[in-house]
Amino acid sequence: MKLVTTYYKTPIGSAKIVGDKNGIQSVSVLNEDIETSEEIPSCLQECVTQLEAYFSGKRNNFNLKLNPQGTDFQKKVWEELLNIPFNKTRTYLEQSKALGDVKAIRAVASANGKNPIWIIIPCHRVIGSDGSLTGYAGGIWRKKWLLAHENPVKQQSLF
Secondary structure: OOOEEEEEEEOOEEEEEEEEOOEEEEEEEOOOOOOOOOOOOHHHHHHHHHHHHHHOOOOOOOOOOEOOOOOHHHHHHHHHHOOOOOOOOEEHHHHHHHOOOHHHHHHHHHHHHOOOEOOOOOHHHEEOOOOOOOOOOOOHHHHHHHHHHHOOOOOOOOO
């Protein structure tokens, strides 16, 4: 089946969604402003629906058929990213340990940076060992926004 593309406008940029009946191959954020597609291919409709729910605060996990393209190692890293719970973070070192090789930290970070499925495979939840928001292909400001969206500060009662 031929790959199809749709666009979905999010609060932090337009998302380009590509996939087919075998699953979502990529969700990338664009720096240009593109309106949500008027006609969304049926195989991408559920992805748009779940992203809308995520951004409106009504969804904290995704249940989509994913088909990211990459090396076996990259796919292993991306699979491990799916184990990071909503509103939690892990360090690159913790990710390397979870994958069974503490020395693979640079390779894990590199694979993280090549994650083709923005938000749904939550690479934004990986931070530096010192708590810093290091490296994010979509821009650090988006990483900060996503982490704040997933873990909003609750207003404390004064009384």
